[in-house]
Amino acid sequence: MSDKPxxxxxxFESDQAVRWCPGCGDYAILAQTQKVFPEITxxxxxxxxxxxxxxxxRFPYYMDxxxxxxxxxxxxxxxxxxxxxxxxxxxxxxxxxxxxFSIGGNHIIHLMRRNIDxxxxxxxxxxxxxxxxxYSPTSEQGKVTYSTxxxxxxxxxxxxxxxxxxxxxxxxxxxxxxxKHLQEMxxxxxxxxxxxFIEIYQNCNIFNDGAxxxxxxxxxxxxxxxxxxxxxxxxxxPTDNKGIYLDGTNPKVVDIGKxxxxxxxxxHNEKDEFIADMLSNFTSNDVFPEPIGVLYxxxxxxxDGLMEEQMKEAQKKDKSKKTLHDLLNAGDTWEVK
Amino acid sequence: MxxxxxxxxxxxxxxxxAGDSGDGMQLSGxxxxxxxxxVGNDLSxxxxxxxxIRAPAGSLAGVSSFQIHFSSKExxxxxxxxxxxxxxxxxxxxxxxKELIPGGILILNKNAFTPKNLKLAGYESDPTEDASLDDxxxxxxxxxxxxxxxxxxxxxxxxxxxxxxKNLCALGVLFWxxxxxxxxxxxxxxxxxxxKPEIIDANTRALHAGYNYGETAEITTRYVVEKASLPAGKYxxxxxxxxxxxxxxxxxxxxxxxxxxxxxxxxxxxxxLHTLSNWKNFGIKTFQAEDEIAGIGVALGASxxxxxxxxxxxxxxxxxxxxFIGLAVMxxxxxxxxxxQRGGPSTGLPTKTEQSDLLQALYGRNGEAPVAVIAxxxxxxxxxxxxxxxxxxxxxxxxxxxxxxxxxxxxSEPWLIPNPDDLKDFIVKFEKENTSGEKxxxxxxxxxxxxxxxxxPGTKGLEHRIGGIEKQNITGNVNYEPDxxxxxxxxxxxxxxxxxxxxxxxxxxxxxxxxxLILSWGSTHGACKSAxxxxxxxxxxxxxxxxQWINPLPPDLKKILKNxxxxxxxxxxxxxxxxxxxxxxxxxxxxxxxxxxxxxNPSSIVDKAKELISE
Numbered sequence: 001m002s003d004k005p006x007x008x009x010x011x012f013e014s015d016q017a018v019r020w021c022p023g024c025g026d027y028a029i030l031a032q033t034q035k036v037f038p039e040i041t042x043x044x045x046x047x048x049x050x051x052x053x054x055x056x057x058r059f060p061y062y063m064d065x066x067x068x069x070x071x072x073x074x075x076x077x078x079x080x081x082x083x084x085x086x087x088x089x090x091x092x093x094x095x096x097x098x099x100x101f102s103i104g105g106n107h108i109i110h111l112m113r114r115n116i117d118x119x120x121x122x123x124x125x126x127x128x129x130x131x132x133x134x135y136s137p138t139s140e141q142g143k144v145t146y147s148t149x150x151x152x153x154x155x156x157x158x159x160x161x162x163x164x165x166x167x168x169x170x171x172x173x174x175x176x177x178x179x180k181h182l183q184e185m186x187x188x189x190x191x192x193x194x195x196x197f198i199e200i201y202q203n204c205n206i207f208n209d210g211a212x213x214x215x216x217x218x219x220x221x222x223x224x225x226x227x228x229x230x231x232x233x234x235x236x237x238p239t240d241n242k243g244i245y246l247d248g249t250n251p252k253v254v255d256i257g258k259x260x261x262x263x264x265x266x267x268h269n270e271k272d273e274f275i276a277d278m279l280s281n282f283t284s285n286d287v288f289p290e291p292i293g294v295l296y297x298x299x300x301x302x303x304d305g306l307m308e309e310q311m312k313e314a315q316k317k318d319k320s321k322k323t324l325h326d327l328l329n330a331g332d333t334w335e336v337k
Numbered sequence: 338m339x340x341x342x343x344x345x346x347x348x349x350x351x352x353x354x355a356g357d358s359g360d361g362m363q364l365s366g367x368x369x370x371x372x373x374x375x376v377g378n379d380l381s382x383x384x385x386x387x388x389x390i391r392a393p394a395g396s397l398a399g400v401s402s403f404q405i406h407f408s409s410k411e412x413x414x415x416x417x418x419x420x421x422x423x424x425x426x427x428x429x430x431x432x433x434x435k436e437l438i439p440g441g442i443l444i445l446n447k448n449a450f451t452p453k454n455l456k457l458a459g460y461e462s463d464p465t466e467d468a469s470l471d472d473x474x475x476x477x478x479x480x481x482x483x484x485x486x487x488x489x490x491x492x493x494x495x496x497x498x499x500x501x502x503k504n505l506c507a508l509g510v511l512f513w514x515x516x517x518x519x520x521x522x523x524x525x526x527x528x529x530x531x532x533k534p535e536i537i538d539a540n541t542r543a544l545h546a547g548y549n550y551g552e553t554a555e556i557t558t559r560y561v562v563e564k565a566s567l568p569a570g571k572y573x574x575x576x577x578x579x580x581x582x583x584x585x586x587x588x589x590x591x592x593x594x595x596x597x598x599x600x601x602x603x604x605x606x607x608x609x610l611h612t613l614s615n616w617k618n619f620g621i622k623t624f625q626a627e628d629e630i631a632g633i634g635v636a637l638g639a640s641x642x643x644x645x646x647x648x649x650x651x652x653x654x655x656x657x658x659x660x661f662i663g664l665a666v667m668x669x670x671x672x673x674x675x676x677x678q679r680g681g682p683s684t685g686l687p688t689k690t691e692q693s694d695l696l697q698a699l700y701g702r703n704g705e706a707p708v709a710v711i712a713x714x715x716x717x718x719x720x721x722x723x724x725x726x727x728x729x730x731x732x733x734x735x736x737x738x739x740x741x742x743x744x745x746x747x748x749s750e751p752w753l754i755p756n757p758d759d760l761k762d763f764i765v766k767f768e769k770e771n772t773s774g775e776k777x778x779x780x781x782x783x784x785x786x787x788x789x790x791x792x793x794p795g796t797k798g799l800e801h802r803i804g805g806i807e808k809q810n811i812t813g814n815v816n817y818e819p820d821x822x823x824x825x826x827x828x829x830x831x832x833x834x835x836x837x838x839x840x841x842x843x844x845x846x847x848x849x850x851x852x853x854l855i856l857s858w859g860s861t862h863g864a865c866k867s868a869x870x871x872x873x874x875x876x877x878x879x880x881x882x883x884x885q886w887i888n889p890l891p892p893d894l895k896k897i898l899k900n901x902x903x904x905x906x907x908x909x910x911x912x913x914x915x916x917x918x919x920x921x922x923x924x925x926x927x928x929x930x931x932x933x934x935x936x937x938n939p940s941s942i943v944d945k946a947k948e949l950i951s952e
């Protein structure tokens with residue numbers, strides 16, 4: 001949005017006391033969202049935050065916009081209906097790994113394939129927080145929690161990979177501690193015309209503290225984080241000394257300097273779904289760094305846009321200009337005197 | 338030599354068309370219905386088809402039927418035992434013969450009685466060969482397949498296609514027998530198969546072949562069923578699906594609201610989605626959701642956005658929607674849920690009718706979650722009940738459930754075409770822009786109705802948050818205080834009770850006071866009214882009341898119940914409404930309950946009523 005901001009951060013802060021645990025990663029996400037919104041909207045009344053159930057789903061109460069705290073896993077359905085009713089709104093779904101990918105998994109995948117023009121912020125902390133610490137569908141296998149004292153048995157989902165499989169057109173990843181990056185991803189999601197998906201790694205300091213510490217600790221993060229930039233080589237490491245090299249169809253982590261130069265390193269292309277698929281496989285993979293940034297961004301027709309077109313077409317095609325009266329009186333009729 | 342034909346006048350006739358799923362019996366029944374409507378009979382129909390799309394040809398499971406009851410008097414049910422049975426194959430005969438009245442007319446497609454079909458139907462010997470049927474019925478053995486083959490001789494069509502026209506042949510025989518015109522059917526064929534003249538020709542020939550068979554064969558009696566004297570006006574035939582959809586469209590036109598209908602395919606509710614999907618030119622948006630939960634979620638989301646959200650389903654789908662209905666109650670948004678009830682529990686009897694979701698409609702949610710419930714009485718009444726549901730949902734900012742059922746949506750009746758201007762006004766008031774600088778109060782209420790305002794996203798100054806957590810009255814903020822929860826629970830209850838102001842005085846058929854009141858809700862209306870007519874004719878002191886609003890109940894019902902010594906409540910369930918009436922009014926209401934997947938028979942209700950009166 002090119003208009004000069006007419007709002008400040010405080011205009012997006014509601015009068016409700018924020019009630020997450022002290023130290024929760026959600027605070028940072030809320031603050032960055034409130035900070036970035038004056039830059040992306042001049043019509044606060046058009047902004048709607050919709051959530052399901054869980055810690056992250058309290059988010060709408062704290063934004064001074066329209067907000068709907070719905071039921072567990074079902075925010076995508078309310079958001080879809082809202083966009084069907086009014087395609088002009090700026091709709092934001094806030095969900096968690098349990099809400100969006102366990103109980104609400106079905107809705108997420110269908111939302112992505114329909115490509116309704118809205119934005120999804122997944123707060124992935126890999127744990128159930130509000131119900132006090134059970135493993136979630138993104139928890140690593142073997143997770144010891146209250147419900148899995150001997151370790152969880154099920155293999156986790158990789159949300160970004162899952163939504164790519166569900167034909168998502170915009171997939172980005174970021175981290176609660178990466179403040180500027182988080183803001184940037186929100187702006188990018190907002191700019192995308194279609195269903196945009198941001199996976200945000202979020203630390204639950206009560207039930208899953210340190211789940212992403214490798215990606216946030218100063219000592220390790222440069223080694224473990226791959227910051228994606230469209231059109232730029234995939235370089236990481238403390239001195240930009242490593243990169244992703246494509247050996248045939250296999251990506252490899254290589255050292256830059258001797259055998260490989262920067263020119264050998266794979267260049268990111270947000271529009272390339274094969275690169276996006278490859279990058280999504282780096283997650284929780286010991287060999288590869290964790291990619292953050294826009295994995296994939298390619299526009300295609302939106303459901304709400306197509307629906308509006310179909311509605312217009314139906315009205316245009318309707319040469320007979322039938323009225324309600326005509327429909328009531330359609331078919332064989334007869335008079336009784 | 339011309340044969341001698343006798344014309345006999347009858348008050349009413351019930352015909353059942355039965356055949357294999359692929360035999361086109363629904364079509365024959367539908368055309369006979371349309372023609373009977375045009376000649377001015379009152380009528381009522383009951384299609385009955387298997388849940389399987391194409392059960393093995395010739396099998397008992399694959400039998401599909403269509404019953405029409407038509408009359409020169411006012412009638413209210415699709416009839417009980419048929420006077421005429423058309424059986425297109427041995428399986429249809431096997432399934433339906435036991436219902437044909439003794440001495441009834443039996444029309445058989447003789448060509449279908451092959452050893453293979455007989456075996457599939459479980460016949461040891463061919464019943465059309467041993468004359469056993471002739472002792473009990475007036476049987477016409479018609480070689481329909483042969484008749485149509487001869488009629489279509491010389492046409493360049495596959496024999497299979499020609500064979501498929503035999504349903505028109507059967508129809509032709511009946512048109513001759515009941516003295517009805519062929520033109521409406523021929524016009525319809527011309528319209529339906531516009532681009533396939535050879536199909537029009539073959540079917541028209543088959544229709545004539547059947548009619549001419551009547552002229553020339555050994556049938557000597559034709560029947561006349563005169564026009565019924567219905568209230569004056571313009572009529573059409575209508576089923577409950579179309580009536581409900583027209584009710585929705587009328588609501589859209591009168592309110593100027595956009596409609597968003599979201600649903601998931603389920604028998605027998607899917608036709609609502611199909612019908613409305615054709616009305617995009619009227620601005621109706623439809624959304625086929627990924628599941629039942631999404632269906633109602635999308636509808637509620639649309640309502641939140643300022644459209645009227647509507648969803649439809651049947652029992653199993655309604656069970657899945659329960660949590661969302663609770664959210665609609667909590668957030669006080671308009672929402673219409675059409676439940677086309679079918680046999681339950683679980684998957685139950687998907688294609689058969691039942692009234693067993695009443696308690697689910699009233700109580701099937703967690704917490705104190707009152708929902709307005711309205712039940713149409715006849716296929717045509719689906720129009721009025723659905724319109725009213727839409728109007729009340731908006732006026733009272735509440736979910737409203739329409740309790741329809743399989744019989745209502747598929748059954749049909751002549752319908753006095755209403756004038757939408759005669760319906761109650763449908764006024765919509767969205768909350769206006771708030772530039773006062775003062776905080777918007779989303780749970781501030783209308784003093785009379787207790788409805789909160791409809792504040793839709795996109796309206797300046799109305800930014801606010803709603804959700805499933807208990808709200809503070811007026812401000813809408815999250816609130817866990819004991820007294821507030823009590824107040825809000827009471828308010829939500831009272832808001833639904835306030836709908837009594839919208840309910841017209843209850844009309845009573847028959848005696849206004851007396852020995853017995855027959856009380857019905859929903860689609861048992863017809864059977865109960867017919868039973869009451871019979872009882873009144875026999876000088877019994879009986880009245881009939883059919884309630885359309887179930888939550889809240891009509892305010893005058895209490896007084897009416899007191900005017901009778903006994904109350905009988907016939908239902909296609911095990912006594913759910915009786916439970917409500919007994920608990921609400923502390924009266925010893927008696928039930929007549931049957932769950933056999935079909936509407937109740939008036940005669941059974943008459944018997945039960947007499948038994949009660951004589952006790």
